[in-house]
Amino acid sequence: AQKVTQAQTEISVVEKEDVTLDCVYETRDTTYYLFWYKQPPSGELVFLIRRNSFDEQNEISGRYSWNFQKSTSSFNFTITASQVVDSAVYFCALSEASNSGGSNYKLTFGKGTLLTVNP
Amino acid sequence: DVKVTQSSRYLVKRTGEKVFLECVQDMDHENMFWYRQDPGLGLRLIYFSYDVKMKEKGDIPEGYSVSREKKERFSLILESASTNQTSMYLCAGTHRGPGELFFGEGSRLTVL
Numbered sequence: 001a002q003k004v005t006q007a008q009t010e011i012s013v014v015e016k017e018d019v020t021l022d023c024v025y026e027t028r029d030t031t032y033y034l035f036w037y038k039q040p041p042s043g044e045l046v047f048l049i050r051r052n053s054f055d056e057q058n059e060i061s062g063r064y065s066w067n068f069q070k071s072t073s074s075f076n077f078t079i080t081a082s083q084v085v086d087s088a089v090y091f092c093a094l095s096e097a098s099n100s101g102g103s104n105y106k107l108t109f110g111k112g113t114l115l116t117v118n119p
Numbered sequence: 120d121v122k123v124t125q126s127s128r129y130l131v132k133r134t135g136e137k138v139f140l141e142c143v144q145d146m147d148h149e150n151m152f153w154y155r156q157d158p159g160l161g162l163r164l165i166y167f168s169y170d171v172k173m174k175e176k177g178d179i180p181e182g183y184s185v186s187r188e189k190k191e192r193f194s195l196i197l198e199s200a201s202t203n204q205t206s207m208y209l210c211a212g213t214h215r216g217p218g219e220l221f222f223g224e225g226s227r228l229t230v231l
Contacts, residue, residue: 043225
């Protein structure tokens with residue numbers, strides 16, 4: 001069975017601080033996808049990134065960066081120079097990467113981390 | 120823009136009522152999902168559909184059923200609502216690739 005653990009329930013930082021959101025996953029699959037989603041106060045979840053298990057390269061997109069480490073089954077998310085607009089619940093998720101089309105799209109989510117960025 | 124629309128943002132129903140939650144997507148994609156979101160539990164998959172009239176149970180299907188008669192529409196049905204089904208329900212569809220879901224705004228259901 002797949003499992004995603006986000007140990008940090010809530011994090012509070014002051015604007016311009018860097019913050020890292022942790023994500024640890026469990027799966028028996030050798031190929032899989034990892035994801036991060038953002039849920040702002042308005043409620044609509046927004047896709048941020050997808051990572052294939054074969055690709056351990058870290059990724060940077062503006063102030064966002066992701067560190068994928070297969071050896072520790074972790075896929076951590078760092079926001080550099082945080083801003084008030086980054087305040088949201090962030091979800092890490094996992095899916096199979098099988099040939100069965102439906103399974104590829106079925107995500108297992110973590111419980112989320114509430115990030116509050118104070119001015 | 121891609122759009123997933125849930126028909127009701129807020130509903131209040133009584134125990135035992137039959138409840139329909141409607142979701143429409145304009146992405147012309149096969150895969151659609153219903154998730155339930157509860158504080159401290161994250162998102163849990165109720166059902167998903169990978170084609171018209173095709174459906175598969177997720178992690179918590181008990182007490183729910185679904186209908187997918189047309190590609191663009193995926194309905195979640197609570198045959199006899201109970202108080203423990205009070206929750207936020209999220210519909211999603213896929214578009215560009217595995218796991219890249221587009222979510223609706225959610226339907227907050229309260230069962231009294």
